Amino acid sequence: MARSLVLFVAFALVLSTATELRGAEMVWSGLVIAENVEQPQPIPPELTRIEQPLKHLFGYNQFQVIGQSRKPLKTGQEDWLATSKFFGLHVNARGESEAGYVLNLKLYKEKELLLETDAKLSRRSPLVIKGPQVGSGQLLLVLVVQ
């Protein structure tokens, strides 16, 4: 009985330590152009994890990052911007829950708001947003908790 109690306490301590270590997490936000080309470039390392679903869902063979931001989240109240020459993705964190972060996302084309969404970004589940058609390709917005 006492041994079980000690084991339980030790397990709880390990869990709580793991939770504390998880405290500051990095959120990667990217503006990605997806295209079909004859000789596709290797996929950026940030997208390796979701390469297969990206290719399967959107039907493109090349994914290039045209703008990105890597932001460590400590309080869950941070905001940041990932920009390319013409697009800007503004991310405003509005709190942290056990499941992840509540984010407000705004996609701008220069100063024009194209799209706005609120999402609860899970630590284990990337978010992909299909943006406007750009030339023969497609603009994608990707957010991943790293």
Place this chain on the structure above:
Amino acid sequence: MKTFEEKWTAWLDGRLSDKELAEFEASLPDKAAAEAEKTEAKKLGALLKRELGAQALLNEEFFNHQIRERIARESTGESRKRGVEVSPWWTIRRLLWTGTASLAVFLVMAIFVMRDKDPVEQSQYLTQILNARVDPVVSPNATISMFETTEDRVTVLWTEGLQSLPSDYAAK
């Protein structure tokens, strides 16, 4: 010197010597009545012997009965002793059964709890889109849908009909 009663009893039992028999029978006032009494006494003796023999048989049965009872008591005592000796084994067995039953109950409860919790945990693993909107002036025909690929745990906000842009906008 034997008394008359002693001689009478010996005469009835036929244990008088010839001399004593002759003297005793000569002393009897009514030999025929004495002979009749002797015959009756013999009958009575035979009857008693028979009855006493039957009584002895009853006693034997009673004795046997007593022995059987005692054996039965001793057997019960032995089995009780045996019961006391095996009690630790039964205790361990009971403990095993109790442990197994408790584990089974725990597993059943855990399965029920996990079933109840599963949808919540699944939703926690996946990113959720709470709402989405596009500028109706810029993209009046735009539509929005959302879905999740549970295998890859990717949540997708799918837009259609957004304003298309020239390839120059793909610049870094």
